[in-house]
Amino acid sequence: MQRRPEGQELPFNVFAKACPSRGTLEHVTGRWGALTLGALHEGSLRFNELRRRVDGVSEKMLSQTLHALERDGLVHREAQPTNPPRVDYELTPLGREVAGRLLSLIHYVEGSMEAVLQARERYDGTRGAR
């Protein structure tokens, strides 16, 4: 598969089917993972704050997403044993690095949407509207 003679190279390669990095990348770039990391990049948030910020996410999906990100070491969960309970989620240093790169992508895509929409019109037009 990949050669690795001497110096340190990347032992992990997303292009390989079995590589665990693929799973992590999917947690990060998945529909809810990406938005969750993006939201947390601006600061720590509580569960329901996150839910409101990530428009459209269900309780279940948010919970599941947060577990995956926490397990991968990207998000830290801070639970206060008060009543009512208060739980804050925040990015770990690793999570901040990842979220930063992710946001760079997200912002670029947002900024390109006009071009994208025009491309779509051209594409759809050319082929008799599908």
Added chain:
Amino acid sequence: MQRRPEGQELPFNVFAKACPSRGTLEHVTGRWGALTLGALHEGSLRFNELRRRVDGVSEKMLSQTLHALERDGLVHREAQPTNPPRVDYELTPLGREVAGRLLSLIHYVEGSMEAVLQARERYDGTRGAR
């Protein structure tokens, strides 16, 4: 459609449920979209070359992915009317920008996998291996 008074603002916001940027972001970061863009970042490739590079993708998914990326203006499809047919796919300028940012994320994740794997062990250990 979108309001934009004077200075350039972002009319598009992925965090909003109805924003079309969400769809494009998903094309870009989706399991096969990300790997396809990543593969094409190094140069143009033919259909079956891509298929081999993106380990595990099916014909159907690759075809579908390429259509979505082409429609969004990220990938250009160049078909030679020869026999046997030869079709090359390559990134558009916009696609290159997007792929660059995506690869930055991908490489960072690949490079962080050891930390991620350790975080998982800690997480799984703490909770009785689930």
Added chain:
DNA sequence: CAGCATCCAGCTTGATACTG
């Protein structure tokens, strides 16, 4: 080679109800 059309198993997701 470069695809498209169809079928369908199963995983993902949303709704709903319940717990601490």
Added chain:
DNA sequence: CAGTATCAAGCTGGATGCTG
């Protein structure tokens, strides 16, 4: 508030067969 549990439904995606 901060979740977990359960279940039905729908979409995803792989396998197969065919076309140009």
